Amino acid sequence: LFEHMMFQESQHVGQDQFFKKIQQAGGTLNGGTSRDGTIYFEVIPKNALEMALWLEADRLGFLRSKITQEAFTNQQGVVKNEKRQGVDNRPYGYTSYILSKLLYPDGHPYNWQVIGSMEDLTSASLEDVHTFHKKWYRPNNCTLVVAGDFDKKLTKAWIEKYFGEIESGDKVDDPKSMPVTLDNIKLAFHEDNFAKSPELNMIIPTVEQYHPDSYALSFLGQLMSYGKKAPMYKVIVEEKRLAPRASGYQMSSEIAGEFRIRIRTFPNKNLSDVRTAIFESFQKFETESFTEQDVERIKAGTETGFYNGLSSILGKSFQMARYNEYAGSPDYLATDLERIQAVTKEDILRVYEKYIKDKSYIMTSFVPKDQTSLVVEGSERFPIVEEAILAKEKPSAAKAGEYKAEPISSSFDRSVEPTHGPDPEITLPDVWQDQLDNGLKLYGIEHRELPLVQFSLTIRGGQLLDDINLIGVANLMSDIMMEGTKNKTPVELEEAIDELGARIYMFTGRESIGISANCLTSKFPEVYKLVEEILLEPRWDEKEFKRIKRETLETIHQRKANPGSISSSVFNRLVYGEKHIFGYSTIGTPESVEAITLENLKNYYKNYFSPSLIHITIVGDISQKQAVQAFEALEEKWAAMDVAIPEYPIPAPRTKAGVYFVDVPNAKQSIIRIGNLGLAYIEPDYYPAYIMNYKLGGCINSIVNMILREEKGYTYG
Template identity: 50%
Template structure:
């Protein structure tokens, strides 16, 4: 379950990555043609239904958008929309406790939900034979849930949501930023003046009757849009929708809220000493306007022009020239009722935020004097076109778009107007909104500074007055047993809703056809042709990555990857960036433990031009000293900032202890502050010349281009890349732990303890790797897993607990973990230890059947997007897997027995040979952990 925010289209992927609209296209003309194939109708009770047929894959997505977010709450009763989202996953009159996830996963599907300021959405993606099951489940919780909201289930979800707040806000650097901004940007009582997750006090004081009244008012058919998209027969689907949703009472109509755009009569400056921040951060926010207005579209462009590229004035002044920060963002966020424009600067450690404020003003002055060109505007529009296509690569994304447009624009097909409005933005529009909303206008400025350094805040700032929770004295809602609560009273219905629909015939899943080739100079090429959209996604992988770094100077591979975008022989970094964006393409380069990745997406018509730019980046790197110093300083600053995060501290401790401090993989890929400070441009060039060779490279592509066209386009890589050979050195395998040891990392004042548990696992290509992954599914690989059900659903100690096997080329890891409320650290640790210890003997045949069903049936959804196809090809290249490895793993899954399952668990899950990492408040939790008796307790210092 997620909390959602809607940013501008440039930041739309933050809202599930799904607010990019559905398009049809004409490849020959190269022009975007809008066509929205949907059917919309309404049931007699007011439920709006939208159907979209897409038979490209045997699957269906169902999304229900309820027009109820945190903006429907009132002061003193905040967080109800999000809290009820959690309750909706518990049970209903005809669906047992925690059965929603179990039934969908057993059918091979996925489900979740999210709450934002303006609405709440629930979704399922399933093989097409499970559609009736989904409609039964969704209709039961829409119309027949209220009687099941008992003191026990309510108390449990109160605890879970409070832990979610601690994890996302209270226990993370800068977690209270939006809280401070919104409280002072919007007037008291405005629906956006509180956070979606709500106030802790309100969550603790909420009553069952409070949330029941909220449900009765807003969770009604007339306040929702149901979208069914995928491989469907509309005639049959209409009958099913009427069958399951038709008799749900209509309820009282819900009126739309009026627009509530705001203005400030004065500028407000605030600061907060952040317990988890290592560096200062400045956030400046101006009130703007609600969504779907001409001004909102122009403000989106303004944000991109101010910070979205290397030529943007905020980047130029703050990062390149004054080197005050590693990153800066400017963006507009227009929502249903109002909007806001944000500039956020994550400053370098020790930087006085007065200097950052001055730099922002200097950037504005430069923007006004130098302006921007029509080419800049066209560059942004080109970027948008590709983003639109990328946002429709799955039926789920289409379902989200249709649902949201219907609820908030009144028309599922509003996409045509939405895109037209974006493409109609002019330079004059951008200047107009800059003058109307930003230039000389009042704003809210929030300085978040490290604890004990208020002098870094901007001049004139006053304390934000954040009231932080004392977790040791935290109120905990006490669930009672379901036996004490008695039987659930069922609502009389014409349909016998107690009968769960059976799954239809298993759909036939066709595995993608993979073609394989090799260039004359040794580059391995694999591809999958998919012509649903005019898109191409490809990757070029150079094996080695971080493992080729010197342990005395880690971080070189990371800087090599960063420098790949610093320009070419004939183009500066800025010119290269513009050339890529004018094509509507994106090229992302990053280093990983075992490889450097070049990940590329583009429109099909621009494939060759984009590939040519990639070639220039690889063959003709610019090695610009100025860019190198910027990247180097940015990396050091980022490493310093990350160290403040308890999650990050736990992960670094895990790596150092498991691998040993002299092992290259004990370091982050980016290195350490001290090692990066020592790296020179010559080190980067040496890594490049020694390790960039065709025999270490592989090329993976999915999308429109056929094999012949791809191979013809790769000729340039044959001509310009000499057939040199690189020998990748063997990576030293770390020693296994022989006994359980608990390492405690002190994070003073932590509201949660981050727990990481694990041991060495298996390489990705080991015969037991996939069987071990199957075995782990029941332990910690899904929502209904042993660990999550105990720690989250039964105890309410965490927002989520999980475990997984992470396979690399040479070895692998097993990791289990959770972030738990601080005062439950000791018991949570015991639960992890006991659950892992019992697991090899407690798994039943029923558990195995559930695991097989979930994984086998979900196979229908594994090949829908270009990204998922490239992932398959990347696995083949990185781990030397056979081309048909997907089929081979399916065969393993079908044949695995319970005895084999138990043997795998016994072999690879021994809690008495694992390490236990806790990053939490030592003053309150260390003595309790020492009393567990699990193993020796060591206070770990980096």
């Protein structure tokens, strides 16, 4: 709530002008609050940098004199809707709340949720905002990062001008570590209004971020649950078929940490069986262990991930700010990476023994309504006070009017907005183009800043090439193609990708299928060969097909629990109609997926996978010559063929509006969709319409959002 108030009004910047000034300059902005801090950011053209510093300084040093009751009451409503949207009105939304209450004692900062409770949000006052801002929003408790193309000397002068006279507050000591321990096992359950399948969460207290053992614990989570060799996958997914997937990970925060396991099962699975399977997984981990090569694969992926995190200006600034605040130095990156690379097999086994094996834990069972027979044996119902559903929410009990505070003095007139500098000259990168003899088109950009390459093959067709009576074939095909090749088992393909520190994935859209890869430049030749193998030598593994089909049906089942997914599905069916393939999700329906055979996938591949439908985009630390040389191998190996993509008639425009309702019993919030078919990319009015919509409803400063959120407080967005 206090974070939201920082976007309202300050002494020299009018109501909602922060949004407007940044976006009118062509920038983007946002903020976010975690357990340990709040971050605000703007991405702006270089000629608006002084203005952004002026705005940030005003809300840091001069907010308290202009906090109004009207704006505060409005944001109370907005944040309540944010809580409804993110917690109360979604399946499994209370998970973190229950786990935190059970793990952390009263008085521990992690005992409560960042979003707060409805009671706290309602009882908050202007005095609370004033007190909080005065205590914590001080220069000596902030990190300011400027990253990008700027004049260092001039920027330092601006920072001194706008921030230099803002008073520091009382000394803020870095919080001390507050780890927790469990003396006994705690089992709790919750009947979830929206859940369609049971879910088990297990949590064990560990260590805070940057603790020497936090690194090995992160490795442990991946070795336990990620990949087809992982013991949790083998036992829970493959052998017992309890769930489509299982995840385990170390979650470290500033003063405490926890090891979490999360398993959302297939319908009607008893969570006591899942608990048994988890401990069988632990036993398998102890007896079968893992190899040094497994550890090196994790390190390879981590290195690539670090470079990806630095690939944008915003990513660089986030990294510097985080390291400065929580590790004590903005250039902690090298140390962080060194500590990751130093993790050994012995370290991982040691932290397993020290923190996980035979330790007390918290376990929660979330089950659909009236399915308490599925909870872990011995679990007690956790008390959740759910918000009463009202026809109209009562206004805040706080007094109306403005909070009276004296203006804060300044040595110069801060109401004078800095003028923008000259428009920056934009040098667009050169896009090179090429074409192979089989019709395959290539487009690329050389970008040498980091040793990374990102490339994608886009194959036109996608869902459009599905039979409307058998929707989901394209989606299942793109899934099965990642499950091994003619010469590699699913495990071998997975390991080959991980050893290169790469990421390769396939996906199906309405009008195309894509295969994308991200890797270090040094690994590109080997990664390309894997992509070629995936593309040209599918394995068609019957066992994996059956598993993927089960998981797809479960995904469809889960979507019926999500009000947003329900809204999207119904809207598309109404807009496109029953006879248009876009009226259905690319994933298919329960009936269509049940009917799909492996032979259907093979036929799709045989009839529709052609280089004549493909274009390749490649960006990064690689030349046109290097890229073309790699992809030239496809000329001889992949012959083109003609493929006709069906054209569905555009539904006739509606002659009158229609209003439709979907009842979701006990929902705490309504989702409203209003719309119709829009313009295709090729329409001459597409871009004018895009700009029009940006102003109408396409950004936080849009007319619709400003009225419904900032003026009325009806919605989070």
